[in-house]
Amino acid sequence: MKGALLVNLGSPNSTSVKDVKNYLDEFLMDKRVIDTPYLIRAFVVKGIILNTRPKKSAEAYKKIWWPEGSPLIVLSERLHKKVQKNSTIPVELAMRYGNPSIKSGIEKLAAKGVTEIFLIPLYPQFAMATTETITVLASKIVEKDFPSIKITDVPAFYNEPDYIEVLSNSIQQHLELIKPDHLLFSYHGVPERHIKKSDITKSHCKIDGSCCNTPSPAHEFCYRHQCYQTTKNVAEKLNLKEGSYSTSFQSRLGRDPWLQPYTDQTIDDFAKNGIKNLAVVTPAFVSDCLETLEEIGMEAKHSFEENGGENFSTIPCLNDNEEWANTLCNWINNWAK
Numbered sequence: 001m002k003g004a005l006l007v008n009l010g011s012p013n014s015t016s017v018k019d020v021k022n023y024l025d026e027f028l029m030d031k032r033v034i035d036t037p038y039l040i041r042a043f044v045v046k047g048i049i050l051n052t053r054p055k056k057s058a059e060a061y062k063k064i065w066w067p068e069g070s071p072l073i074v075l076s077e078r079l080h081k082k083v084q085k086n087s088t089i090p091v092e093l094a095m096r097y098g099n100p101s102i103k104s105g106i107e108k109l110a111a112k113g114v115t116e117i118f119l120i121p122l123y124p125q126f127a128m129a130t131t132e133t134i135t136v137l138a139s140k141i142v143e144k145d146f147p148s149i150k151i152t153d154v155p156a157f158y159n160e161p162d163y164i165e166v167l168s169n170s171i172q173q174h175l176e177l178i179k180p181d182h183l184l185f186s187y188h189g190v191p192e193r194h195i196k197k198s199d200i201t202k203s204h205c206k207i208d209g210s211c212c213n214t215p216s217p218a219h220e221f222c223y224r225h226q227c228y229q230t231t232k233n234v235a236e237k238l239n240l241k242e243g244s245y246s247t248s249f250q251s252r253l254g255r256d257p258w259l260q261p262y263t264d265q266t267i268d269d270f271a272k273n274g275i276k277n278l279a280v281v282t283p284a285f286v287s288d289c290l291e292t293l294e295e296i297g298m299e300a301k302h303s304f305e306e307n308g309g310e311n312f313s314t315i316p317c318l319n320d321n322e323e324w325a326n327t328l329c330n331w332i333n334n335w336a337k
């Protein structure tokens with residue numbers, strides 16, 4: 001019997017400093033997130049980051065937390081419900097960090113008699129810190145505890161026409177209401193080093209922009225290429241005028257160079273250069289979360305207005321959008337045929 005597992009990033013269990021610390025510990029000790037040798041990672045995470053960050057992050061989570069819980073979890077659960085409703089096979093939801101765990105998701109599917117899992121990391125663009133860490137962990141769990149289960153991984157879907165159509169329709173609806181001077185596509189950043197590590201050719205990626213426009217097998221695993229391609233796909237679909245949109249990268253942590261341009265600097269520059277009405281869409285996230293609701297919806301908005309901007313709007317993620325739920329459902333049902 002076949003089944004599907006939707007996997008998102010995860011959130012702390014609550015906004016308490018203790019729960020945020022446990023969550024950040026699990027998240028940042030993942031070698032595909034902080035990709036240094038174990039002893040350096042343990043020193044940086046447990047010796048430095050976990051001493052200060054949990055308190056600051058807990059405050060940020062308190063600003064966006066809903067009565068039902070973390071927005072990311074609640075929105076993922078709503079999406080899961082809609083997908084399950086029209087799916088021909090059992091569908092479970094799991095989180096890479098925190099709860100419900102990937103192991104519990106596989107256990108639930110196994111208890112229903114599932115022997116083949118369609119694993120859907122809920123990330124449109126491939127990254128070592130997102131898609132890869134999910135597929136690696138799921139296959140480890142299966143190998144150890146469910147050796148008779150077979151997994152089929154769903155690759156990053158940034159180029160899937162039905163995904164681009166749903167994303168474009170959602171953006172279009174908001175643009176009609178907002179009519180901004182500029183539309184910024186802000187993606188979660190990653191350290192530049194991650195991009196080079198994921199280059200399967202070991203020679204293509206230059207991080208200077210040229211490589212991402214030159215066709216290469218490296219692009220199957222190049223987060224930067226896939227982000228720019230997502231923007232291009234939407235811009236073509238919506239006939240956006242050259243110069244009326246751009247791409248940037250947010251959420252940098254630490255001192256290493258991350259993908260640029262940085263969203264915070266880009267937004268401040270727009271305000272200083274006379275852009276009055278700015279809309280921001282965040283297509284690296286399928287569910288609204290701390291990084292969209294607080295970092296963009298509150299921090300970036302404040303900074304834009306402080307620097308002379310007037311109207312700042314955030315376009316919601318796809319969340320539990322009907323068309324998006326139907327698209328996921330079609331992918332699952334087609335695979336299950």
Ligand SMILES: C=CC1=C(C)c2cc3[nH]c(cc4nc(cc5[nH]c(cc1n2)c(C)c5CCC(=O)O)C(CCC(=O)O)=C4C)c(C)c3C=C
Binds near residue numbers: 072123253
């Ligand atoms: C080295 C650190 C990080 C990398 C690399 C990274 C990549 C990455 N993350 C997401 C999606 C999300 N990240 C979220 C929160 C978050 N991310 C980091 C660090 C890295 N992310 C931290 C420390 C945090 C926690 C919050 C904080 O202290 O700032 C979230 C939100 C989770 C929530 O509960 O709402 C998401 C989603 C992607 C897509 C990505 C690489 C492409």
Ligand SMILES: [Fe+2]
Binds near residue numbers: 188251
């Ligand atoms: Fe992150």
Ligand SMILES: [Fe+2]
Binds near residue numbers: 207225
């Ligand atoms: Fe590239």
